[in-house]
Amino acid sequence: MILTLLILILLIGGAAAWAAERKSPLWSRGIALGAVTLDLLLVVGQWAALRHAPEFLKPGAWLVETRAEWIPQFGVSFHLGMDGLSLLLLALTFFLGALSVACSWSEIQKRVGFFHFNLLWVLAGIAGVFTALDLFLFYFFWEMMLIPMYLLIVIWGHERRVYSAIKFFLFTQASGLLMLIAILTLQFLHFKQTGARSFDYSDLLNVAMTPRAAMLLMLVPEASLRFAPVAMALGVVGILYGAILAFAQTDLKRLVAYTSVSHLGFVVLGIYSWNAWAMQGAVMQMICHGLSTGALFVLVGLLYERIHTRDLRRMGGLWSAAPRIGAMAMFFAMASLGLPGLGNFIAEFLVLLGAYHVSVWMTALAGIGLVGATIYSLSLMQRAFHGPAEEAWSFADLSAREWAVLGAMAAALVWLGLYPQPVLHAAAPIVESLEKIGSALPGFFMR
Amino acid sequence: MSSADWIAISPLIAVAAAAVVVMMLAAFWRRHAIVAAASMIGLAVALFCVLPARSAAPRMVTGLLAIDEFGLFYVGLLLKGSLAVAAVSYGYLRARGRDAEEYYALLLTATLGCVTLAVSAHFVSFFLGLEILSVSLYALIAYTRERARSIEAGIKYLVLAAGSAAFLLFGMALLYAEYGAMGFAPLAKALKASGGANVYMLAGMALILVGAGFKLAAAPFHLWTPDVYEGAPAPATAFVAGVSKVAMAALLLRFLTQLGATDSRPILIALSALAVASMFAGNLLALLQRNVKRILAYSSIAHIGYLLVAFIAAGPMGAEAATFYLAAYMITTLIAFGVVAALSPRDRDADAMEDYQGLFWRRPWMGGAFVAALLSLAGIPLTAGFIGKYFVVASGIGSALWALVLILALNSAIGLFYYLRSVVAVYARPGEEAKAADRAPGFSLAGGVALAVLGFSLILLGVYPAPLLRLIQTAIASL
Structure with a gap:
């Protein structure tokens, strides 16, 4: 009901x-x-x-x-x-x-x-x-x-x-x-x-x-399992391809969109690695990606509301005009690159840990994605908030309402990063039943 | 004829009587409102007569008319459709001023042709019904005779419909020459006795399919459709698209099912070819259009293609799917053309995309109804069109028609594009021109009520189709 x-x-x-x-x-x-x-x-x-x-x-x-x-x-x-x-x-x-x-x-x-x-x-x-x-x-x-x-x-x-x-x-x-x-x-x-x-x-x-x-x-799960190697490869491709494209964008919103592609690659990799660690990581990633990418999109939106552009080439030096926006952007960029202490780290770590048991090569390649994430996140910060200001920016910093919105998302990410147990606990039975199906059909993996 | 026979055909009699009464009224008491009301009352009485007729069913009346659950279901559906068309026509004709009265007499005779088709089980009643319908439609399509387009459309329809009737007659003659029967049931028996297809049978069936294909506007017999839809006054277009096609499809369904024609491989191939050609021709050509009536015309061609997939799917499930699809299609088409009619200014029909610019913000209810119709045509949930499309796909899969189903899916995706383009216009910011003409001259209370009822049915069937499905199951079981 x-x-x-x-x-x-x-x-x-x-x-x-x-x-x-x-x-x-x-x-x-x-x-x-x-x-x-x-x-x-x-x-x-x-x-x-x-x-x-x-x-x-x-x-x-x-x-x-x-x-x-x-x-x-x-x-x-x-x-x-x-x-x-x-x-x-x-x-x-x-x-x-x-x-x-x-x-x-x-x-x-x-x-x-x-x-x-x-x-x-x-x-x-x-x-x-x-x-x-x-x-x-x-x-x-x-x-x-x-x-x-x-x-x-x-x-x-x-x-x-x-x-x-x-x-x-x-x-x-x-x-x-x-x-x-x-x-x-x-x-x-x-x-x-x-x-x-x-x-x-x-x-x-x-x-x-x-x-x-x-x-x-x-x-059905069994058929998905047969598809797993292909899906894992697609996940890894998604991680790397998304990261490369994100780095190449000049539109802030498109950049965030491609980081999302990259993050969801981890979800695919995690699900199809088909063991408890990786699948728990995938669930964590779904939630943390929702929060961190969502927050970045909120930031893009409120910047656009103020400066009426999303073009990174026109930005630069925004920090001095709006230090609070800058600090928030820094926080979520860090979350996006997987800084320990925030939820995304737990998620990506678990995915990589689980994937390692299945394929060392894939894990190694996916690990490069973390480097990519670091590069695009830092370059986002550099291009938008640091460096010389292209124009003499002057606009209002975060309002109380925006503080509350972003603060709630940040708090949730910190919580998930420090104490992910409730999420892992809730996802455990599903992961367990899927793992059981997987162990009943051995031999599909390139161990 | 026994009294039960009379009761059984009472809906047909009521429509015929209403046509005569309205003709008299139009001759002696030329008041638009009264004539319109009389015709609507006549249709309502006919609709009511379906109830006693159901209690007399099933019964063959004079060997020509089969009054059964199937026929009466379609009679009810067609009468409701006609009623909606009459209601929508009132405002449209009032905006145009003079000489509106005869229109209703023609509408009623056309309806009589439609219901005759729905219950006919014999070549004679088949042809009779078709001709009553066609002759009325020639005049209805050319009714706004001050417009050259309308006359052009009427002539086009006349030439092609007469030509297609010739094909049909020749086909019937071939079958009669070979099997010596004109009733569907005796014909089916003779066919079975002769053991399978021969050249006469195939040639006859092919010609009949050509004739029916013209009426249904299945590609490659669709060439008249866009011109006629564009030229005819919007309510008449609603009738041609929404009601007359349903009647033809009902007849074809009965004919093909009773003859067991879907067991014959050549006929299946022919139907499949028609279906595929209609889907592609309709959807691809609709992409090129900017005129709303022409878009709807090409979309209706595509929808006949989807419908034929259900025809090809064997067994009761295919017939049920086709019937549900037709009901959904009729409601949707009537809403779409009803909105066109209501928005049409005095001197032309509202068929330019600009007429719909920002309609949702100017007239939320009408815009909402138009969007609902477009989404139903596209087969999006919450509308009857979704359940209809689902049912057709399900019946196709049930008969393992993989290629057809995949083509259908591909075509739905193509179709979405032009439906969405129209939806975008409805939600766009109203243009200056549209703002100036911010009226619905062809709107009347009757038309508004009809549109509201149709819109409500559209959503109801999309959310809770179970009662109608039950009705359709009994109807198909009687076939």
């Missing part, structure tokens, strides 16, 4: 925020912030309440589950479930969601109500994706969040927004359609084997398949 509630709060809150715009934009913002914060509190409350429950550590168990008939003719049910991993990701989503409402407080000035409507509906779609246990429902949420996301880009985006919005939508939708075909094929095979129509994750997991079909569909 609580899972349905989480999604409903966002959907209704979004509609209410839109309607409240007539009264005042402040109402829209307040309602949106309230709805997301309420969701965050609910998730954290669940976490606190379930932390010591026995099923919290049992692999393959759902902490909370809801199920209702939806389209019985297709075998589709409204089936939501939450385990430790989805709990973590939901908490991250709502945390970042609340912060994005807060940091758009002064940046978004037109069509405020509709903005928050879209933002909250995106969050609702994401929450649905993280909790759906029915693959049709998963696809439904997956596609549903594209429209508001697309509108956010089209209406409130910066230059070339139409181009990027359409590109974003086309890529996601086209790949989504391939996913739909795979889901349907799986459902069809299940129907042929059992005579019952179902999209339920647990049912479809047990579909017997020829290895070739499994490879094509790749929705």
Whole structure:
């Protein structure tokens, strides 16, 4: 029930925020912030309440589950479930969601109500994706969040927004359609084997398949495992390629975007190394990347709001104009390069540790990525904040609200860096069950 | 004919009677509002008659009309569509001023043709229904006769529809010459007895498919579509695109299913070729358009291609998918053209992209409805189009039509591009020109209610399609 509630709060809150715009934009913002914060509190409350429950550590168990008939003719049910991993990701989503409402407080000035409507509906779609246990429902949420996301880009985006919005939508939708075909094929095979129509994750997991079909569909762990060497290689390529491209950018926002590619390479490498360390690292990386990259994007946004450019060639010497922004940027750049004491370090360290057991070569190459991260992070700081000022900058430093937003993200990164145990604890059962699958199918790895 | 027969065909009688009444009214009491109200009431009565007709079903009336769950489902659907078209037409015609009354008589006769097609199980009623529909459409398309485009569209449709009817007749004649039967059921029996396909059968079926392909605007028989859609007055376009195609598709579905034609390899190949050609032609050509009515025309060609995939998929699942797809497609098309009609100024139709610039900010509800229609055409969740597309893909996979399904996915991605381009326009900042013309001259209360109901159904079917699916399952089971 609580899972349905989480999604409903966002959907209704979004509609209410839109309607409240007539009264005042402040109402829209307040309602949106309230709805997301309420969701965050609910998730954290669940976490606190379930932390010591026995099923919290049992692999393959759902902490909370809801199920209702939806389209019985297709075998589709409204089936939501939450385990430790989805709990973590939901908490991250709502945390970042609340912060994005807060940091758009002064940046978004037109069509405020509709903005928050879209933002909250995106969050609702994401929450649905993280909790759906029915693959049709998963696809439904997956596609549903594209429209508001697309509108956010089209209406409130910066230059070339139409181009990027359409590109974003086309890529996601086209790949989504391939996913739909795979889901349907799986459902069809299940129907042929059992005579019952179902999209339920647990049912479809047990579909017997020829290895070739499994490879094509790749929705099940065993097939993923066969794909692991390729995926690991892709992860390493992503790490290095992202780092090189990040270094070459002149647009601050594109730079941060490519660091994100590089960081997510670690996630891919971690998942497909398929052992407890690496997968725990991947989970950590997902969360820390969300925080550190998110914070860097917030910084880009608030710089743009002040100096109306993202061109690194025009920047330089910003530190003296806004030392607080500079210090914050320094902090998150350090997080991004994996400074010990911050969450990203734990994540990347665990990934590399786990990957080392699988392939020394890949680990060595991925390790070079850390050097790359250091180079691009420091060069970002150098080009934007140090050096001679290109123009006589003078603008307001961080406001109290911006302090609060960035401070909360920084605090979370420090917490994860010094005491990652709660996250590792929550992710442990999933990692354990995946590792069990891996050990049942030995011999795929180039040890 | 027994009384049960009369009850069974009461929806058809009601539509025919309404047409006569409206014609009389138009002759003696020329008041637009009254004529429009009378035709809407007539359609509503016909719709109500579907309920008693259902209790009399299934029944063959005179060997020509098969009143069964399948036929009545489509009759209901078509009548609802017509009702929406009539409601939308009112505001559109009022904005144009004079001589609106005969329009409704033509609309009703066209509807009569449509419902006849939906229940016909015989070549005679097939052809009769088609001709009633086509002849009414010639006049409807050319109704705004002060515009050269409209007349051009009417003539084009006349020539091509008459030509396609000739193909159709020749095909029927070939089948009759070989098998000596004109009813679908006797024909199916004769086909089975003769044991498989021969040259007559294949030639006859090919010609019938050509004729039907013209009506459905499947590529390569689609050449008339963009011109007719562009030239016809927007509500008439809504009828051609939304209602008449559904009627034709319903007939084809019954015909192909009863004859077991989907077991025949050559026919499957022909249908597949039509499907692939329609998908690519529709989507690729739509990319080149800037005129909203032409974009919708090419998109409808592509949608016929998607629909044919469900036709090819064997078994009840394919027929169910096709039926759901048609319902979703009809609702979506009617909304899209309904908005076009409501926005059209007196002297032209609102078919330029600029007319939609910033529509969402000027008229949020209408803009929202238009976006919902576009997203439904693109098959995005929360809309009926998504469930329809899902169902078609599922039926294709169920019959292992891998190539067709992959082509469908590819085409959906291409299609997205032009739908999104239109969505962008709706959300763009309103241009100066659009601001000056910030009115919806063709808007009426009736049209607004129709659009609201259609929009609500669009979302409802996208979120909770189970009840309609149940209805469709009983309908298909009766086939």
